[in-house]
Amino acid sequence: MAHQHPDIQTVDLTKFSYAEEQNVSIPLGNGGIIRCNLYKPKTASSKNKFPVLITYGPYGKDVPYDQFNPKSFAEVDAAHQTEHSAWETPTPQYWTDHGYIVLRADEIGIGQSPGLLNVKSAASIDAFCDVIEWASEQPWSSGKVGLLGVSYYAATQWQVAARQPRGLAAIVPWEGFSDPYSESLRHGGILSHKFFAGWYARQVAPNQYGLPGRAARNWGPDTIEGDLSAEELEENRHQAAGHEQRYRDDSALADLNFNLEDITVPVLSVANLGGICLHLRGNVLGYLWAGSEFKYLRFIVGRHDLPFYYPEEVEVQRSFLDAWLKGDDREGWTEKGALPAADLVLRKGKELQFQRPHCDSTRNLSYRALGRGESPDIITFCSAPFENETEITGHIVVHLNVSVSRDRWGSAPSDLDLFLSLRHISPSGDEIVYTGSTGEAVPVTKGWLHASLRKTNPQHPHHRPWLPHRDFYSTDVLPVIPNEIYPVDVELWPTNVVVEAGGKLILEVSSGDTAGAGFWGHDDPIDRSEAVFRGGNHVHLGPNHVNYITLPIIPPK
Structure with missing residues (x-):
């Protein structure tokens, strides 16, 4: 049973078509608690049970969507502009009307959940497991739990599903990375x-448990046990500096390691083709490597915040969850082969043909390291005009021969950063851009590589010719010596583009962020220091140094 605080509130049943319980406490295995809000159909009881949809995250279960992001809220489909709408989570009104209980939990150290604020941590996932198992055992629960949410609320789904908590029946990670x-x-x-x-x-710090003034800022209620002092708040939060976590065998990152193959519940992974700097790759590879017998990949386009609430997309979410949580399969989700495994973009039953257009110039191309600011040095490779309309769908690898050189009177650089973008040029010569996460213009796709971490692991079960696997361990660091030429394979994130007859593709190579990076910048002065990188960067061409891009061409029907 729930341990309820004296301040728990049950909202007037006449105000909404559903019942709301605030600040229900869920006991954790370590002796702590997580607090959640429950939104239930009014008929929910021990005799009338419903499946449960859970979100668990750092944005504050009580922070209204219209306060968290007013501009976005104003553009959300009207059916999801409600008093209990919250950023990137299912709308209680819709889901309770369709026979679900919605459980919205504050992550450890957030909102009304006490403890150490340490987002994206192993301990946080431990608590998520406890929340799922608790929900599956409550008298009003059918015993089946589904996960549905965007971004952070999607990324954690991969990790918790791999733990196989009791009661978890299906997940819908909507635009959420799977490799932290x-x-x-x-x-x-x-x-x-x-x-x-x-x-x-x-988005995180303002929601810390015990932070004074939340109610005054209309940012949810104040902490029910009262405020914490500045010293207590500092002691109760952990924010690792990213430049300290350089490799995947860093202790904090190693704790997060999991196998996607351990996921066995049905998966509907939703990938946005414009999310080229955070979520896209994770949704594709999460789908690819998940061990689930029933798994589906759905591609969407558009901004990051709105499609989750489009009526047609909500119906897809509900039909999938109804199939696995209610036994009501209207579309064929539970029938092997009844639905295509991938929807919207990939063509079923066609084999990919990999082509390798070569860079035939005999020149060596040079550019300056540490490309920062609005106009970094860029070198470009342009394809010949495509003779016919051509669809490119899948994973892309660029093979380059690169080196560094020292400046006169300068110190020797010991690393090289590669920033690659693939751009679509129309027959008229104009770039065709696509919609990024916040509505910004983005190219077809991007890729990056620290040259000192160029080592691949061909023995890893995820390694493919079209997807080189890197462990990124501290033991994988290789030297970068001035004027030594190193062949590297740079992974570009998976994509889809149809190039019309007469259109071209341009591959640009730089030592820093170029157009379309948005606010995913890579110019930390510690991670990319002048002492390590400053100097010349070079791409070596010619018969002794073959450079190419591997394109997955979809054959025409």
């Missing part, structure tokens, strides 16, 4: 710090 190192913290080993610094300050 390669897709979130470090792209190709390069620290992606700019977004997460702002994210923590804007």
Whole structure:
């Protein structure tokens, strides 16, 4: 049974079509508690049970969507503009009307849940497991739990599902990375710090348990046990500096390691083709490597915040969850082969043809290291015009021969960062751009690599010719010596683009972020120091140094 605090509230049943219980306490295996809000159909009881949808995260279960992000809320589908709507989570009104209980929990150290605030930690996932198992055992629960949410509320689904908690029946990770190192913290080993610094300050820290003044700021209620002092707040939060976590065998990152193959529940992974700097790769690889017998990959486009609430997408979510949590399969989710495994973009039953357009120039191309600011040095490789309309769908690898050189009177650089973008050029010569996470213009896709972390592991079961696997361990660091030429394979994130007849693709190579990076910047002065990187960067061409891009071409029907 729930341990309820005296301040727990049950909302007037006449105000909404559902019942709300606030600050229900869930006991944890370590002696702590997690507090949640429950949104139930009014008929929920020990005799009338319902499946449970859970979200567990750091944004404050009581912070209204219209306060958290007013501009986004104003653009959300009207059916999801409600008093209990919350950022990137299912709308209680909709889901209770359709026979679900919604459980919205504050992560440890957030909102009304006491403890150490340590987002994206192993302990946080431990608590998530306890929440799922608790929900499955309550008298009003059917015993089946589903997970549905966006971004953070999706990324944690991969990790917790791999733990196989009792009661978990299906997951819908909607735009959520599955590799905390390669897709979130470090792209190709390069620290992606700019977004997460702002994210923590804007979206996480204001929700800390015990933080004074939340109610005064209309940011949810104050902590029911009272405020904590500045010293207590400092002691109760842990925010690791990303530049300290350079490798995947760092202790904090190693604790997060899990096998996607351990996921066995049905999965609907939803990937946004415009999410080229955070979530896209994780949704594709999460789908690819999950051990589930029934798994589906759905591609969408558009902004990061709105499609989750589109009526047609909500119906897809509900039909999938109804199939696995209610036994009501209207579309064929539970029938092997009844639905395509991948939807919207990939063509079923066609084999990919990999082509390798070569860079035939005999020149060596040079550019300056540490490309920072709005106009970094860029070198480009342009394809010949495509003779026919051509679809490119899948994983792309760029093979380059690179080196570094020292400046006159300068110190010798000992590393090289590669920033690659693939751009689509129309027959008229204009770039065709796509919609990124916040509505910004983005290219087809991007890729990155620390040259000192170029080592691949061909023995790893995830290694493929079209997807080189890197462990990114501290023991994998290789030397980068001036004027030594190193062949490297740079992974570009999976994508789809249809190039019309007469159109071209341009591959740009730089030593820093170029157009379309948005707020996923990579210019931390510690991670990318002048002492390590300053100098010349070079791409070597010619018969002795073959460079190419591997493109997955979909054959025409």
